[in-house]
Amino acid sequence: MPAVNRADLDFMLFDWLGAERLTALPRFAGQSAEDYRAFLDLAERLAENEFLPTWKPSDSAEPALGADGEVRLHPGVRDAVRAYLDAGLQLATVDEAHGGMQLPITVGTAAMACIMAANIAASGFPMLSQANARVIAAYGTPRQIELFARPQHEGAALGTMCLSEPEAGSSLGDITTRARPAGADEAGRRFRLTGRKMWISGAGQDITPDTIHLVLAKIENDDGTLPAGTKGISLFLVPRLLPEIAPGGSGPNDLAIAGLNHKMGYRGISNCLLNLGEGTRHRPGGEAGALGWLVGEPGQGLAIMFQMMNEARINVGLGAAALAWRGYLLSRDYAFERRQGRPLEDRRAPAPVPLVRHPDVRRMLLAQKAIAEGALALCLYTARLADLAATAGTEEERSRAHARLDLLTPVTKSWPSEFGLEANHMAIQVHGGYGYTRDFDVEQLYRDNRLNPIHEGTTGIQGLDLLRRKIMGDGGAALAALLEEVRATADRAAAGPGAALAPGLRDAAGALEQAARSATGAADPVMPLAHATAFLHAAGHVVVAWLLTDMALVAGAPEGRLWAARHFHDTELPRVAAWLAPLGAGSRAALDAPDGAL
Amino acid sequence: MPAVNRADLDFMLFDWLGAERLTALPRFAGQSAEDYRAFLDLAERLAENEFLPTWKPSDSAEPALGADGEVRLHPGVRDAVRAYLDAGLQLATVDEAHGGMQLPITVGTAAMACIMAANIAASGFPMLSQANARVIAAYGTPRQIELFARPQHEGAALGTMCLSEPEAGSSLGDITTRARPAGADEAGRRFRLTGRKMWISGAGQDITPDTIHLVLAKIENDDGTLPAGTKGISLFLVPRLLPEIAPGGSGPNDLAIAGLNHKMGYRGISNCLLNLGEGTRHRPGGEAGALGWLVGEPGQGLAIMFQMMNEARINVGLGAAALAWRGYLLSRDYAFERRQGRPLEDRRAPAPVPLVRHPDVRRMLLAQKAIAEGALALCLYTARLADLAATAGTEEERSRAHARLDLLTPVTKSWPSEFGLEANHMAIQVHGGYGYTRDFDVEQLYRDNRLNPIHEGTTGIQGLDLLRRKIMGDGGAALAALLEEVRATADRAAAGPGAALAPGLRDAAGALEQAARSATGAADPVMPLAHATAFLHAAGHVVVAWLLTDMALVAGAPEGRLWAARHFHDTELPRVAAWLAPLGAGSRAALDAPDGAL
Incomplete structure (x- = not known):
């Protein structure tokens, strides 16, 4: 299929x-x-x-x-x-x-x-x-x-992003890859880079002759030390094959794949430990150090890289949504084909009925549909924000789209990753024992999708980004603007066949707003951050419930849209209050438990 | 470690x-x-x-x-x-x-x-x-x-349970393995069995010379048809190697491993398609059909097999708990060793701190601890019920233990399976990218554990067993007795350092009781069953919160016990209301959505 x-x-x-x-x-x-x-x-x-x-x-x-x-x-x-x-x-x-x-x-x-x-x-x-x-x-x-x-x-090269190092994953300020000035040419300032980069997807590949690495590194101080923290990070273009203009001319750059990571899934793409400037394999121009050209100004590395990072984050969400979607379609087909058991209301029926006749299976299909379509809608909506932020007609529209994009990026990254995995879990359940075997596709979807809550910033990191930077950082203004639209959709729903969806959507929006207020106003700013992941999930559920409702209200929408929205409202929206409860109550268990209690 | x-x-x-x-x-x-x-x-x-x-x-x-x-x-x-x-x-x-x-x-x-x-x-x-x-x-x-x-x-043979068939997984009434009378001997009535059994763990093994299969099959009627439904199922002992008393004497029985299932995890044990009576490999006594001896009476097969099934169900929960436990211990060690990032309250600290200093990591450790210890406690508590049901001093004690054991078996099977997997998910998150690689143990724990919500009856089946048979079936009496003990523990907690745990525990118990009442009293008995899985999770959370509290109240309990209970109460117990909400509201989305909407 x-x-x-x-x-x-x-x-x-x-x-x-x-x-x-x-x-x-x-x-x-x-x-x-x-x-x-x-x-x-x-x-x-x-x-x-x-x-x-x-x-x-x-x-x-x-x-x-x-x-x-x-x-x-x-x-x-x-x-x-x-x-x-x-x-x-x-x-x-x-x-x-x-x-x-x-x-x-x-x-x-x-x-x-x-x-x-x-x-x-x-x-x-x-x-x-x-x-x-x-x-x-x-x-x-x-x-x-x-x-x-x-x-x-032109399809002659592929690109990578090289941020993490073995000892610096989420904590980029601690990277130790070192850049030493090595002259300049028509492409800009040259540096020689030495260090090790970890988790580099696509760094080793035999699809195109060249690979263009965007590498974060620190330009060393005159005394040989490295500048501290993220402000000391610069960005470099480090090609696998040096261009003619390099000292010594074209040829291989001084970098080597030092190892491959062996993953639970997501195995079609190489994921590498990349060594820069070992000098063991290539020495362009006779000196050790991978040749790289500075992009932008020194110290701007992280700020520039965040453009790529944010794009990649949205694409992580998109991938998770796509896997949820495929799992939903596969398990739906299976549920309509496979006959097993008798209906609950007629347990003496003469013959087995298709799985889809069982309420719990229908539940898992509707739940997957809501997650898959909601996640996909979230990603497409975010992508349109990216278009509008760059190209809308007025500065005001662009800046509004930009603020919304900023707010939603952590949600778009993490919500499909976490709940798309839940959807794939259900896709396996619908298949029963067969779903756990490699003869069916859903087990691989599940293994592939398990990466998504990790790469490009774990769910925990996204939670901090949302609550600390995007909400507590602007006093909740971007969230308030979003919730205004959520309420407008609830109002529209209230007037039609989606009327049953309106109250729950309004309640959930109110709960989220209240939680954001108590986070922003908390005496101890660390307490709310201990609940950032739960807040992130709650925010995602509100946004997805909104988008599902909004889609169901489109004139001529397929009838499944309204059912999926209804099911999500009935069964998933109540989780919003559950996620926000510990923040509202100021729970400090994770903060106050002594190390010996963990 | x-x-x-x-x-x-x-x-x-x-x-x-x-x-x-x-x-x-x-x-x-x-x-x-x-x-x-x-x-x-x-x-x-x-x-x-x-x-x-x-x-x-x-x-x-x-x-x-x-x-x-x-x-x-x-x-x-x-x-x-x-x-x-x-x-x-x-x-x-x-x-x-x-x-x-x-x-x-x-x-x-x-x-x-x-x-x-x-x-x-x-x-x-x-x-x-x-x-x-x-x-x-x-x-x-x-x-x-x-x-x-x-x-x-004596360690000369290992045993299996052979229930499912390729076309009859959860629906055992539909099995078609056929048993034809073949005389009798000192071991009982003999039959020749033909059919195919699926998902047979341990059927093919080279540890012991013999394998003893307990096989469900139907004794054919005189006209060659098979009796319908589960009442027509009988139980047979089918050894791989026939004993001397068999017609034709000792030798291999007429059965063959027709294939192995290739699983996502849990790979150390063979899982087989077992063909009985193909006659291609062995023909004991010259006739086709695997020789088997009837256990108990004809038609009692499923009732007898449920003893083994229930023991296996508890062991599935135990395995899931054990995997959650190991994941918790591994990620705890990792979090104390691995240094990454700065503390939230001092982002300019000079050096990276151990992961355990980050609130979200502490949250994931406490959450895992509560799940792992709660799940293990649930399994041990259930095991003690099995002891008491068989050996307690009075008939009344035995029957009380039996009723409780019956009630909790689906919970003990499924709660550790579903939430142990969540715990393993968190164990991976704590490891970051390393957790997704096969160099660390947590990824395999996660893959192994993914089987547990499936085998010996999926979570959906357990939900139906709990709500339909164990609660709606007895008007909620067994649940009421359980909740009485839960409330007694809440009362004890209220008087000491666990006082903060009491109200939430009482509320959750009340919500569960209320939900059971509305299920039992529902005009349409199918509606509540559409929410059986959510009810199962809610019941499990109440039981685990109770056991965590009860353990924390033990004099001299390690201090971590109280913190884990507190964290579970703060962050997990609110989910009970969320799970029960759709049942309370009588949501019918999964039932009423037409096929085209799925």
């Missing part, structure tokens, strides 16, 4: 979000809904024909590091990503000035959802590369763009 | 449950707490020295089916189980009359927890065998006991 349901996607994109209205903006002038549909057709074909067939094989034969230090991917993954690049999908949202299609991010995101549903691991190569090239296009010098973004646009 | 924390286990077993008081019962006369500790020492040594070292290796090299039709286990698993049998642990709870130690089930369960924490998959062999032999001892003829239980007691 197909990995996605295009009718669902088209409903969200066109009927609900009105993607075609974006064509009224100057950046998208001359484009049409037909263009967008044609682009999605292309993505869907690639997903089904190239990415899906290699999803399972590349799980059992993960990337290997050869004795020559080169990484060998599963050939199917190589071919699928090659087909993607050859079809030019990486150009979807790139400026026309750089040879791109200049499509809305909203449309590019919908297309990426198709690829991710088919093969989340393989999708990582183009996803990271697109985000990498976008950073270079935004912050690089013209020559940097030509040397390092253009090959990615 | 060790797989278990003996101090925790001993606290629960002796300080809280007072296992030594069981020695006052005639069955355990002459035994002492020292005997129990010595037995646990033995189990702990076997767990650490034999079972733990082979846990990871047997995950990557799962059982294989040779061209000769024989299953090859990982040699480490073979050796570990062999060591267990050689040490005689399978005799723990067996009657002295049958050569056993006649220890309390409570003690045997605690010992099994150690083995399970070290290697859940390998533990399946002795766990199933012990339950199998107990059924034979209880329902078999003396000659059956001698032929089929004794070899298991």
